Amino acid sequence: xxxxxxxxxxxxxxxxxxxxxxxxxxxxxxxxxxxxxxxxxxxxxxxxxxxxxxxxxxxxxxxxxxxxxxxxxxxxxxxxxxxxxxxxxxxxxxxxxxxxxxxxxxxxxxxx
Amino acid sequence: xxxxxxxxxxxxxxxxxxxxxxxxxxxxxxxxxxxxxxxxxxxxxxxxxxxxxxxxxxxxxxxxxxxxxxxxxxxxxxxxxxxxxxxxxxxxxxxxxxxxxxxxxxxxxxxx
Numbered sequence: 001x002x003x004x005x006x007x008x009x010x011x012x013x014x015x016x017x018x019x020x021x022x023x024x025x026x027x028x029x030x031x032x033x034x035x036x037x038x039x040x041x042x043x044x045x046x047x048x049x050x051x052x053x054x055x056x057x058x059x060x061x062x063x064x065x066x067x068x069x070x071x072x073x074x075x076x077x078x079x080x081x082x083x084x085x086x087x088x089x090x091x092x093x094x095x096x097x098x099x100x101x102x103x104x105x106x107x108x109x110x111x112x
Numbered sequence: 113x114x115x116x117x118x119x120x121x122x123x124x125x126x127x128x129x130x131x132x133x134x135x136x137x138x139x140x141x142x143x144x145x146x147x148x149x150x151x152x153x154x155x156x157x158x159x160x161x162x163x164x165x166x167x168x169x170x171x172x173x174x175x176x177x178x179x180x181x182x183x184x185x186x187x188x189x190x191x192x193x194x195x196x197x198x199x200x201x202x203x204x205x206x207x208x209x210x211x212x213x214x215x216x217x218x219x220x221x222x223x224x
Contacts, residue, residue, distance in 0.1 A: 033211070042116075042200050042214030043155070056211050090154060098204070100145070101212060103155040 002027065004093050004104035012110045013081050021076045021107045025093030031055075032074040033101060034066055035090040043090055049074055050097045078109075086111045114139045116203050118215035126223050128190050133218045135184040135201035144184045145202045145212065146175050155200065159186075191222045 005024045013019050025032050031050040035043035045058040049068035063079045072093075078085055088108050092101035115138040125131050135144070143162055147155040159168045161177035161184060168175050172195065174187045184201055198219045202212040 035212075042202075042217050043212075045205075045211035045213070048211060056205075058211065100157065100160055102157065103147075105154045108152075 004091055004102055006089075006091050006104040006107050008107055009105065010108045010110075012112060014112050015081055015083060017081050017111075018077065018079050019081060019109060021078075021089050021091075021109075023074045023076070023091030023093075023104060025072050025074070025091075026102055029093035029095055029102075030072055031094045031097050031099065032068055032072065033092045033094070034074070034076045035092065035103075036060075037088040037090060037106075039087070046076070048097065055097050081111045083111050085109065114141070114203065114205055114213045116201060116213050116215040118199075118201060118218050120218060121216060122219050122221075124221045124223060125188075125191050127192055130190065131188050133186040133188070133199055133220075135186070135215050137182050137184075137203045137213070140179070140182075141203045141205075142179055143204045144177050146184070146186055147200045147202065149198045149200065149217075151198075158199075188220075191220075193222045193224050196220055196222045 007022045033048040034046040037043040047066040048056040052068045066076045068074045088106045090106045092103045094101050117136045119134050146158040149155050159175040164179040166177045172189045177184045198217045200217045201215045205211040
């Protein structure tokens with residue numbers, strides 16, 4: 001069975017640009033969460049979506065937005081990129097909002 | 113705000129030795145998770161601890177949870193080089209927030 005899949009795996013952007021990261025959950029999972037992991041730190045919660053509705057938002061600026069589609073896949077959008085947005089962006093899916101999270105391989109974003 | 117602390121942050125140990133990683137958290141939570149992360153990779157689920165007194169073992173790793181003390185331990189028995197990785201504990205946020213709070217991580221290096 002396919003796990004959580006994310007794309008792209010690596011990307012390089014320059015300051016001020018916009019980026020869209022994509023995530024497909026495990027089949028049957030209806031909840032998707034996004035986490036940011038800066039090098040040397042633990043993952044930080046950004047968003048959780050369940051049944052296409054936002055269920056939680058972390059302490060991130062409005063430049064970060066996300067959405068979930070009817071097939072439960074999700075996009076994370078980041079506008080006006082800053083150098084500090086360079087990180088590994090992890091998507092995780094779960095059966096329910098409070099279920100165990102299963103993580104994808106991540107999208108590594110470098111902002112120059 | 114819920115905080116999760118791990119210690120030690122770095123651990124270098126000889127093969128065959130035993131050691132324990134500690135995870136303390138600041139507010140009530142009944143669910144705690146342990147993950148392993150290899151360099152440049154995503155998070156691999158190791159243990160899910162769902163109640164006070166829960167103990168789980170897999171190979172050379174054993175995890176336990178004491179919700180009254182707000183403490184979880186990950187014990188390593190007779191370490192081998194393949195256990196070298198970064199280990200994270202994570203705790204469910206307060207009810208309704210639907211997010212994991214991750215610890216700072218413990219970078220383990222097992223020397224041959």
